[in-house]
Amino acid sequence: MGNSRFFEIALEMINTETKKLENFCDVLDKDPVAKKNKIAEYKCAKYRYAGATNVWCRFFHSHRVAGRNAETHYLIPQLNDIFILIPEYVALYENAPDCEKQDYALYYGTVAFADSEIAELKAKFENATDWQKIELEERIGGLEFAKECLDEAWQRRKDVIA
Secondary structure, X not given: XXXXXXXXXXXXXXXXXXXXXXXXXXXXXXOHHHHHHOXXXXXXXXXXXXXXXXXHHHHHHHHHXXXXXXXXXXXXXXXXXXXXXXXXHHHHHHHOOHHHHHHHHHHHHHHHHHHHHHHHHHHHHOOOOHHHHHHHHHHHHHHHHHHHHHHHHHHHOOOOOO
């Protein structure tokens, strides 16, 4: 299957944000004095980047190998293992037109993954130190951002291109 409109929109949105974070950190990496002066912002950008790319990697690689993964709902095993635990998502997938099943699995499987990662990080929050809480908040922020990109792309996937 080629790239769907859903995949293209989500990928572009996540790539745009992660590229901004990457560029911010790259500039500071080249200027040790500026990096030292903005170390908190630098670390926050790195944690947010880590959260967003955690979703991006699984989303991208599930799409990349989808043709070999029809038996696992077109998803890499890690996403499929989470996806199948949510009966509502599986039902939506099963009722989708055949030509859209890969997108349904990719969207709902990736959202389920992001939700599970967010829940796991939130569970660590109570016992975290102040700096660990900031790290967790930034990682969660990156995960939530990637999830918002998926949600928006899912809503826009059927928009007519003018």
